Amino acid sequence: MARLRILLVDDQQLILLGLERMLRRMRNLWEVVVAESGRKARELLEVQPFDVLVTDLNMPGYSGVQLMEWSLEHRPEMVRIVLSGHQDTAMLHGAARYAHRFLTKPSEPGLLLAALVQVSEVKDLGQGEMDLLPVVAGMGQLPGSPVTSHRVRAFLDDPAAQPVALRGLVCRDPGLAAKALKLVNSAFYGPPRPTVDPWEAVQLLGREELADLVMGPAAPEAEARLRPLREAHLRIARLALAIARAEGAPAPVQDLAYAGGLLSAAGPMILALARPGTEDRDERRVFGAEAPEVSRLYLTLMGLPAPLLDLVGNLRSPSRARLADPLAMAAVHVAAGLQDGEFLAGAGLQDRVPAWLTLEPAEKDTP
Structure with a gap:
């Protein structure tokens, strides 16, 4: 230690x-x-x-x-x-x-x-070329999309705006979703139970807490690197949700699959900001960790629930997951373009993968 x-x-x-x-x-x-x-x-x-x-x-x-x-x-x-x-x-x-x-x-x-x-x-x-703790701790909040942040501000300035619209915005942005979940899972907020669902998190937050979600945009050159990462992980989240729904999973499993896909963006975003130009280099050599591990460690510092940490941290090695629901783990793993045959076979899901890959991504637009 x-x-x-x-x-x-x-x-x-x-x-x-x-x-x-x-x-x-x-x-x-x-x-x-x-x-x-x-x-x-x-x-x-x-x-x-x-x-x-x-x-x-x-x-x-x-x-x-x-x-x-x-x-x-x-x-x-x-x-x-x-x-x-x-x-x-x-x-x-x-x-x-x-x-x-x-x-x-x-x-x-x-x-x-x-x-x-x-x-x-x-x-x-963090035993790579860079000290990982300052990188992860210094991140604070993951930068939100400028477009989404602008729309959230507009919502907060409009008393007549419908809350469902704001929930949809937060559910599309890894930075806003992580901050919302951090707030509702904190000891001060005192949630009745841990939650991994950003939709539910926005429902639980008051207007003042929602205002705290918004932060200034990243610099233009940084935003150019972050935008494709947000878009890729939103696609992963939506496909993982579609897979969970197709399998008839209960709502908590669907929530975990969606949040796992969306918030697995944390590690790639942090690494992209920490040292531009290292995207094609070995992550472990540069940072002492791979992107899924960085995602887990960042979300751990935020105090998010253990099943979510287990899922995002083991995205590339799903057999090591111990707390995440196997279907949620498999849904995010496959949605991310990965296929660990041993894990999928052990979970009895390997035969389902071809059908999963034909699904249309699902919107997180209903409770």
């Missing part, structure tokens, strides 16, 4: 001591530094790098939201985790713009430890 430098920030001394004590078992691998105020944390960040920032939100003088906003500008490569019991709506909306993960306080002790282990996994994997 890779070494991490972790900065814990809270204005309550007892909580800091408790967090330090909880992480002490990892002291041979992780260096933990504490700060009792947002201002002190900023002073530390100004002079030394950290891999992870874990901060409370409601601190006097210099809030956790201000600290994360500053760190996004000056330390964008750092993973930002909120650990707070504060429930102020405006503050939570502010934190949503900057944090990778939301954990409530008090929470089960193992949740923070598990989140940090996942960060360590990202750092561990």
Whole structure:
């Protein structure tokens, strides 16, 4: 497991001591530094790098939201985790713009430890020419399509606009869909159950949270590389959905197939932005990971549900999947133009592939 430098920030001394004590078992691998105020944390960040920032939100003088906003500008490569019991709506909306993960306080002790282990996994994997953790953590939100972002803004400015139109827009864009799912699956939002369906996610979000989905467009040269990736993975998502529907799969399996196809774009998009011109080079040599692994690690930092992470991470090696539904896994795998005969035969689906490849992609336009 890779070494991490972790900065814990809270204005309550007892909580800091408790967090330090909880992480002490990892002291041979992780260096933990504490700060009792947002201002002190900023002073530390100004002079030394950290891999992870874990901060409370409601601190006097210099809030956790201000600290994360500053760190996004000056330390964008750092993973930002909120650990707070504060429930102020405006503050939570502010934190949503900057944090990778939301954990409530008090929470089960193992949740923070598990989140940090996942960060360590990202750092561990990136053993190529580039350090993968800053690449993945620094991404923040995947850039959305300029056209889709413009339409979302127009929807939010029009009180008479129908919500179904917005749901359709988000379901077509990997960046917007990932952000919506991150928000509704966060501990602060408190969903009744984990969701992988971007359509459902938009239904659960309020107007202010929906406004947080929109971000500025990528630079024109970057957008030229991202557009075909978004389009390709939207086609994969739609064909995977058509396959799941043709097989009579229940709604959760259909949702997983669609989301898996759409959000498997995360890795290719991140790698395309990280080092232009490496598209034809070996991904593992350059980045220490292949695109599906990068997708999984990015979505892991966002706190998305385990079956979705399992599916996107094993897209090229489906036999290694353990949590994703086999039909959803097969649907995305085949829709992506892959055919692992051993996996498909083991799942009893190999004979179905020729029929699947004749299907018309399905629209994600109904609940």
